Amino acid sequence: MSVLRPDLAAIAEAIAPGTRVLDIGCGDGTLLGELRATKQVDARGIEIDPACVERCVAQGLSVVQGDADSALADYPDKGFDYAVLSQTLQTARRPDLMLDQLLRVGKQAFVSFPNFAHWRTRAALMFGGRMPVTRSIPVSWYETQNIHHVTVKDFRELAREKGARIEREWFFAGEKPVAGASNLRAEFAVFLLSR
Amino acid sequence: MSGASQVLQLTDPLPLDGGSELAQAEIAYETYGTLADDRSNAILICHALTGDQYVASTHPVTGKPGWWERMVGPGKPIDTDRYFVVCANVIGSCMGSSGPASLASDGKPYAMRFPVITIRDMVRGLVALLDALGIERLHAVVGGSMGGMQALSLAANWPERATRVLVIASTSRHSAQNIAFHELGRQAVMADPNWCGGDYYAADAQPDSGLAVARMAAHITYLSEEALTEKFGRNLQDRETKSFGFDADFQVESYLRYQGSGFTRRFDANSYLYITRAMDYFDLAEEHGGKLADAFAGTTARFCLVSFDSDWLYPTSESRHVVHALNAAGAAVSFVELSAPHGHDSFLLDVPALDRVVKGFLE
Numbered sequence: 001m002s003v004l005r006p007d008l009a010a011i012a013e014a015i016a017p018g019t020r021v022l023d024i025g026c027g028d029g030t031l032l033g034e035l036r037a038t039k040q041v042d043a044r045g046i047e048i049d050p051a052c053v054e055r056c057v058a059q060g061l062s063v064v065q066g067d068a069d070s071a072l073a074d075y076p077d078k079g080f081d082y083a084v085l086s087q088t089l090q091t092a093r094r095p096d097l098m099l100d101q102l103l104r105v106g107k108q109a110f111v112s113f114p115n116f117a118h119w120r121t122r123a124a125l126m127f128g129g130r131m132p133v134t135r136s137i138p139v140s141w142y143e144t145q146n147i148h149h150v151t152v153k154d155f156r157e158l159a160r161e162k163g164a165r166i167e168r169e170w171f172f173a174g175e176k177p178v179a180g181a182s183n184l185r186a187e188f189a190v191f192l193l194s195r
Numbered sequence: 196m197s198g199a200s201q202v203l204q205l206t207d208p209l210p211l212d213g214g215s216e217l218a219q220a221e222i223a224y225e226t227y228g229t230l231a232d233d234r235s236n237a238i239l240i241c242h243a244l245t246g247d248q249y250v251a252s253t254h255p256v257t258g259k260p261g262w263w264e265r266m267v268g269p270g271k272p273i274d275t276d277r278y279f280v281v282c283a284n285v286i287g288s289c290m291g292s293s294g295p296a297s298l299a300s301d302g303k304p305y306a307m308r309f310p311v312i313t314i315r316d317m318v319r320g321l322v323a324l325l326d327a328l329g330i331e332r333l334h335a336v337v338g339g340s341m342g343g344m345q346a347l348s349l350a351a352n353w354p355e356r357a358t359r360v361l362v363i364a365s366t367s368r369h370s371a372q373n374i375a376f377h378e379l380g381r382q383a384v385m386a387d388p389n390w391c392g393g394d395y396y397a398a399d400a401q402p403d404s405g406l407a408v409a410r411m412a413a414h415i416t417y418l419s420e421e422a423l424t425e426k427f428g429r430n431l432q433d434r435e436t437k438s439f440g441f442d443a444d445f446q447v448e449s450y451l452r453y454q455g456s457g458f459t460r461r462f463d464a465n466s467y468l469y470i471t472r473a474m475d476y477f478d479l480a481e482e483h484g485g486k487l488a489d490a491f492a493g494t495t496a497r498f499c500l501v502s503f504d505s506d507w508l509y510p511t512s513e514s515r516h517v518v519h520a521l522n523a524a525g526a527a528v529s530f531v532e533l534s535a536p537h538g539h540d541s542f543l544l545d546v547p548a549l550d551r552v553v554k555g556f557l558e
Contacts, residue, residue, distance in 0.1 A: 060556075062528055063529050076523055
């Protein structure tokens with residue numbers, strides 16, 4: 001599991017064996033492949049890039065090409081034990097509606113995202129006066145896919161508004177876990193929600 | 196690997212969706228590779244409207260290579276060193292399986308006395324073949340276009356018979372536009388004075404011009420506008436200027452005429468009527484109470500659907516419709532829309548991404 005990104009490693013570790021998992025924006029299937037190999041899960045994915053879908057299919061993963069904003073509507077209620085949305089929430093047209101969909105198709109939902117309130121981001125904006133380009137937000141404002149930046153505090157508030165319970169949470173700075181003052185110190189956050 | 200196919204003579208009459216049955220039906224088929232001792236490595240390939248069982252061997256009439264030799268063979272994505280590949284001529288066709296040109300019990304060709312068949316009837320014949328070959332469960336069923344309809348029909352109606360279902364450039368139902376183009380083709384055949392109500396087999400003249408027109412119209416639907424423009428543009432055929440007549444001035448006209456006349460040498464006009472009818476009747480949801488997801492309820496097979504962005508005959512939306520139903524049924528499904536310039540015919544042509552998807556899915 002050491003090869004996985006820390007947020008994916010946390011998700012992979014927390015998923016119970018033999019469950020049904022839908023990874024939305026599954027990329028080249030790294031997490032799904034890991035889950036299938038180590039947790040014997042029934043792994044499904046949605047991915048927009050055809051070249052990534054092709055690589056998933058070539059690994060024998062069941063992945064449907066589609067846009068996460070619309071494709072989720074095709075799935076039945078609570079058809080999965082877990083819905084996973086890693087580093088994709090901030091690219092959605094309507095993150096709030098996507099969270100609703102996640103909590104509809106999955107009995108539980110993992111959401112991971114870069115935390116816009118990390119001190120480096122705050123400092124870049126405060127002292128640089130420009131949209132931050134940092135380790136966790138590496139692309140300039142005009143070409144980033146992140147159209148809805150979010151902080152740990154914002155996400156907690158959205159989860160509360162949606163009536164979602166936070167079952168677990170993980171915070172990372174680079175590869176390392178962060179304990180305490182997460183909205184200031186975490187570059188990435190992972191939440192496990194249920195409703 | 197050429198010449199006459201093996202032919203299975205069915206001992207029991209084949210029941211048909213239309214209510215009648217086909218007595219003494221014959222299924223002509225080709226096989227490639229070796230069936231494993233545990234019979235676990237069989238792949239059934241289903242052919243398209245005007246295809247046949249010569250998927251990877253020389254066509255006995257045209258002398259051309261098999262229609263999917265780029266995909267099927269030793270070391271190819273459908274690797275005949277590993278898999279036992281079966282491809283059969285569908286009933287209603289004209290390459291050795293029972294069809295309108297076959298002899299009825301009175302010793303004369305059926306012609307229009309041949310019963311109207313459906314896609315499911317074709318698959319019933321294929322399942323009878325699998326029974327005869329001792330193949331209980333296929334490693335995979337694979338088909339493009341009408342072959343994809345058969346693969347879906349097999350998965351829906353005989354769900355225990357295939358572990359993997361690969362459907363390329365296909366649909367779960369014929370649209371009004373699909374039916375309209377087929378009706379144009381059928382009317383062209385039936386308007387040919389040589390068609391004679393279908394009783395032309397003993398005559399000197401065959402309804403070739405009608406069948407050629409049908410093929411020309413259909414061929415246009417198999418290509419994208421981009422492909423036609425790229426290939427022919429407004430280029431003139433073997434001349435410097437327009438003739439101010441109705442000769443084939445343009446290359447695209449000459450090409451279509453060539454496609455039309457070539458087709459009549461290898462295909463029976465009545466078979467064209469019967470098979471296009473079967474495709475028009477195809478609506479997998481209708482067979483299952485109007486809900487497509489119910490067609491796949493409880494399936495344990497893995498599905499893979501592939502569409503092409505330039506295919507306007509069976510566009511991506513049709514594949515997505517099937518994917519939606521499979522998701523609703525909780526089936527394991529993959530789907531990818533591949534970019535290829537050739538239109539519907541992309542599934543037969545050089546699309547390396549398709550090779551990778553097919554190879555990967557069959558692993």
